[in-house]
Amino acid sequence: MRLLQRSLIFMSLCILCLPGLAAGNKVVSERNILVPAADFEIQVENKAEMEKLIKENRRCIRCHQVERKLKKIPAVTVQGAAHGSEKFYDNCTACHGDKGKHPKQDVSVISFAAHSPTPLAQQNGQCLKCHTPVELRKAEWTHDVHYKKINCASCHKLHDAVDPIINIERKSRIKLCVDCHHSINESQGEL
Amino acid sequence: MDYSRRKFLAGLGATTMFATAGVAGTSVIQTLVIDGKRYGMIHDETLCIGCEACVDACRETNNVPEGVSRLEIIRSEPRGEFPNADYQFFRKSCQHCEDAPCVNVCPTGASFIDKKTGIVDVHADRCVGCMYCIAACPYKVRYIDPVTKSADKCNFCRDTNLAKGQLPACVQSCPQQALVFGDLNDPNSEIVKTLQQKTIYRYKKHLGTKPKMFRVPDLKGEIEL
Numbered sequence: 496m497r498l499l500q501r502s503l504i505f506m507s508l509c510i511l512c513l514p515g516l517a518a519g520n521k522v523v524s525e526r527n528i529l530v531p532a533a534d535f536e537i538q539v540e541n542k543a544e545m546e547k548l549i550k551e552n553r554r555c556i557r558c559h560q561v562e563r564k565l566k567k568i569p570a571v572t573v574q575g576a577a578h579g580s581e582k583f584y585d586n587c588t589a590c591h592g593d594k595g596k597h598p599k600q601d602v603s604v605i606s607f608a609a610h611s612p613t614p615l616a617q618q619n620g621q622c623l624k625c626h627t628p629v630e631l632r633k634a635e636w637t638h639d640v641h642y643k644k645i646n647c648a649s650c651h652k653l654h655d656a657v658d659p660i661i662n663i664e665r666k667s668r669i670k671l672c673v674d675c676h677h678s679i680n681e682s683q684g685e686l
Numbered sequence: 687m688d689y690s691r692r693k694f695l696a697g698l699g700a701t702t703m704f705a706t707a708g709v710a711g712t713s714v715i716q717t718l719v720i721d722g723k724r725y726g727m728i729h730d731e732t733l734c735i736g737c738e739a740c741v742d743a744c745r746e747t748n749n750v751p752e753g754v755s756r757l758e759i760i761r762s763e764p765r766g767e768f769p770n771a772d773y774q775f776f777r778k779s780c781q782h783c784e785d786a787p788c789v790n791v792c793p794t795g796a797s798f799i800d801k802k803t804g805i806v807d808v809h810a811d812r813c814v815g816c817m818y819c820i821a822a823c824p825y826k827v828r829y830i831d832p833v834t835k836s837a838d839k840c841n842f843c844r845d846t847n848l849a850k851g852q853l854p855a856c857v858q859s860c861p862q863q864a865l866v867f868g869d870l871n872d873p874n875s876e877i878v879k880t881l882q883q884k885t886i887y888r889y890k891k892h893l894g895t896k897p898k899m900f901r902v903p904d905l906k907g908e909i910e911l
Contacts, residue, residue: 640771680861
């Protein structure tokens with residue numbers, strides 16, 4: 496009888512401890528991979544808007560699922576990391592904005608690149624809609640000092656299967672700092 | 687004559703004290719005269735970007751084992767708010783003091799100031815690992831090497847790069863040219879010219895250790911009333 500009692504106490508202790516352990520693991524993974532609470536709901540309020548959004552996204556996919564050979568724009572086939580999650584899936588407009596008069600007028604779509612017609616502040620502003628400054632600082636202190644100077648797409652690639660900058664090795668990271676800052680010094684501040 | 691055990695022991699104690707003072711005394715006298723070069727370094731905190739290329743270069747060049755380091759870059763808390771926040775960087779490494787407490791306390795003479803260069807260095811063979819120097823260093827830059835079991839720290843690459851006629855590894859690797867190394871006795875050296883041009887401070891200067899690590903402060907902000 497006593498043995499049974501003891502085993503019951505032991506088991507209840509185990510159950511009490513388990514959630515604590517699980518929570519501990521979660522913190523570690525969240526620190527490495529930045530997952531803000533963002534999905535379709537951030538853009539839409541009702542069913543009609545949702546349908547419009549899905550329609551809008553279908554139009555993007557119709558053209559961009561294959562390579563646009565005239566301008567050598569590669570096909571968009573994968574969405575990496577958090578941006579490829581189920582909640583986010585196929586949601587081009589969340590980042591790129593509405594199609595508008597694209598492709599007749601390129602300016603209507605927000606594009607993410609160093610030489611994009613979209614101004615730097617607008618490009619990075621799109622990312623900041625979901626990613627808070629506190630989260631960004633927690634994940635990587637260099638966000639603080641680069642945000643106003645280079646676009647997020649300089650380091651982050653969301654259309655690759657894996658974002659190459661996430662969990663980068665110490666050596667490659669230092670090399671990135673050295674190479675980039677060296678070229679800035681060479682060109683005397685003009686990239 | 688009354689030779690008691692008590693007297694014998696007292697006499698023995700006195701002799702030992704004289705002997706110790708004698709050894710320590712010589713090591714101080716030996717290190718005070720510097721002839722030839724007097725190497726120093728400037729860390730320009732306004733240019734430093736905190737990439738830690740110097741930290742890795744130092745580790746590779748001097749075979750510093752994992753877990754200890756001769757050189758660290760300490761990043762401050764963020765100054766200001768996003769997206770205007772920035773950071774200050776502080777180089778934590780040997781200051782190569784002219785009046786070095788680590789050298790003064792070393793009981794074996796393992797810690798010494800090289801007379802030809804003014805560099806504070808350690809004879810690994812002489813070190814007995816008493817860690818007195820680690821306790822005495824006000825800059826907390828010394829450690830016991832887990833491989834050699836001897837006290838160790840930055841020696842401006844005296845036995846590696848400097849011996850080959852090259853600049854220290856940290857200076858070579860810096861992408862910002864934030865580190866200037868040179869002879870303080872040479873009025874035409876880059877370090878002396880930089881010292882004359884820029885605002886400089888030395889860490890814990892008031893302790894009177896005469897550190898030869900100079901820093902260009904990265905200060906900004908306003909006076910809040």
